Amino acid sequence: MSPAYTRAVIALGSNLGERNDTLSAAVADLVDPPEVRLLAISPIVQTKAVGGPPGQPDFLNMVIAVETSLPPRELLDHCHAVEQKHLRVREVRWGPRTLDVDIITYGDLVSSDPELTLPHPRAAERAFVLYPWSQIDPAAQLNGERVGDLAVRAADFADLETFDGFQAPAPADSAAAKTTGAEVAPGPLERP
Secondary structure, three states: OOOOOOOEEEEEEEEOOOHHHHHHHHHHOOOOOEEEEEEOOOOOOOOOOOOOOOOOOOOOEEEEEEOOOOOOOHHHHHHHHHHHHHHOOOOOOOOOOOEEEEEEEOOOOEEEEEEEEEEEOHHHHHHHHHHHHHHHHHOOOEOOOHHHHHHHHHOOHHOOOEEEOOOOOOOOOHOOOOOOOOEEEOOOOOOO
């Protein structure tokens, strides 16, 4: 019997180092195991840092949709392992980082576990998550509202800029079957 797969939305961000290259490699790393299948990749947006110490470099942010047979906690561990591979350091809350990977949703699961709160507790306030998500799934909802509608009301919406340098990772031969149906959203910032 094959394992059951659950759709998950994962947000990625980077504001240190070669941000674009880090995001491209991180997407490939996230969908490398057979338990994680890529469904869609959003366009990248560039944003000012939200929260944390002042004077940080701008972030590149994006969202991917996957389906996974990993339970939520194992998916979180996998996301943390990908962050570590890209030298993520957790010294200052919301400080600069080479890579930040957050699980935004995991199916319809609602969890108040402080280590894995689902849906992500601040996602509904962050255009840098909501806008890219709306580009790959315009009908997506969070807390009963369309993510595109939430995006335009978010405080950071006015600061979003397009970023055209992203290269989606090419699926490896062994991963080609996993990415069937994957779509890459267009790059221009189209306001919902």
